Amino acid sequence: xxxxxxxxxxxxxxxxxxxxxxxxxxxxxxxxxxxxxxxxxxxxxxxxxxxxxxxxxxxxxxxxxxxxxxxxxxxxxxxxxxxxxxxxxxxxxxxxxxxxxxxxxxxxxxxxxxxxxxxxxxxxxxxxxxxxxxxxxxxxxxxxxxxxxxxxxxxxxxxxxxxxxxxxxxxxxxxxxxxxxxxxxxxxxxxxxxxxxxxxxxxxxxxxxxxxxxxxxxxxxxxxxxxxxxxxxxxxxxxxxxxxxxxxxxxxxxxxxxxxxxxxxxxxxxxxxx
Ligand SMILES: C[S@@+](CC[C@H](N)C(=O)[O-])C[C@H]1O[C@@H](n2cnc3c(N)ncnc32)[C@H](O)[C@@H]1O
Numbered sequence: 039x040x041x042x043x044x045x046x047x048x049x050x051x052x053x054x055x056x057x058x059x060x061x062x063x064x065x066x067x068x069x070x071x072x073x074x075x076x077x078x079x080x081x082x083x084x085x086x087x088x089x090x091x092x093x094x095x096x097x098x099x100x101x102x103x104x105x106x107x108x109x110x111x112x113x114x115x116x117x118x119x120x121x122x123x124x125x126x127x128x129x130x131x132x133x134x135x136x137x138x139x140x141x142x143x144x145x146x147x148x149x150x151x152x153x154x155x156x157x158x159x160x161x162x163x164x165x166x167x168x169x170x171x172x173x174x175x176x177x178x179x180x181x182x183x184x185x186x187x188x189x190x191x192x193x194x195x196x197x198x199x200x201x202x203x204x205x206x207x208x209x210x211x212x213x214x215x216x217x218x219x220x221x222x223x224x225x226x227x228x229x230x231x232x233x234x235x236x237x238x239x240x241x242x243x244x245x246x247x248x249x250x251x252x253x254x255x256x257x258x259x260x261x262x263x264x265x266x267x268x269x270x271x272x273x274x275x276x277x278x279x280x281x282x283x284x285x286x287x288x289x290x291x292x293x294x295x296x297x298x299x300x301x302x303x304x305x306x307x308x309x310x311x312x
Pocket of ligand 1: 185206
């Protein structure tokens with residue numbers, strides 16, 4: 039038979055713990071998500087992928103207008119770029135490849151009538167992706183490839199006008215390989231648009247951030263929870279050395295949706311031309 043003590047302990051303790059967690063999570067949303075991550079810590083790679091897809095979709099919803107403005111400026115060239123295909127030129131559309139598309143956060147920046155091919159190795163993004171996709175019927179025939187950016191041999195060489203990447207090169211296994219695949223699939227004159235978070239560059243003013251980025255990455259804590267994301271990476275030298283005819287870029291501190299993500303605020307955005 040259950041004693042009064044056991045009843046009180048199980049019910050009251052549970053209620054109290056739940057309310058503490060609820061209050062804490064509502065005050066510190068970013069940390070709350072990390073705590074959720076801790077719960078799935080022991081459940082293996084499949085659950086981690088699932089968690090990351092869900093988590094990333096949640097963060098996407100938190101993104102603010104300032105971050106959207108940052109993207110709008112970075113992708114402004116898409117609106118004026120001319121396709122290499124005369125049929126596409128007639129309707130001012132483009133053939134676009136987005137690598138690491140996740141839940142699909144960039145559709146609103148693509149010119150009407152553009153044809154989209156997307157690549158992502160995490161199949162658990164599919165539902166979130168489809169939900170977002172439905173809101174943009176102006177984007178046409180699309181090919182979804184579940185694969186790594188390093189292994190895009192199924193995408194023809196010299197076949198797309200633009201490649202788009204946002205917050206992906208931090209996670210790939212081989213940055214040089216992905217960047218050389220991007221250059222391969224672009225038509226001559228095609229453009230590679232990128233926005234990536236990178237290693238803190240100003241150690242004298244933000245040495246603490248540089249230190250935390252290294253600590254969280256070297257300890258593998260951050261990559262473990264965030265699907266291999268490295269906070270202390272800089273893909274720019276790879277982009278500059280792969281043989282693009284021109285690389286324009288800008289480093290900036292991006293507004294983050296929660297304080298805990300300020301560690302990923304240093305960004306680079308740019309356009310490389312084949
Ligand atoms: C932080 S999410 C960014 C998603 C989306 N681009 C955005 O801005 O919201 C990183 C994405 O990169 C994908 N990814 C990780 N490794 C990759 C690789 N080697 N090749 C292509 N995509 C990769 C992940 O599955 C995930 O969708």
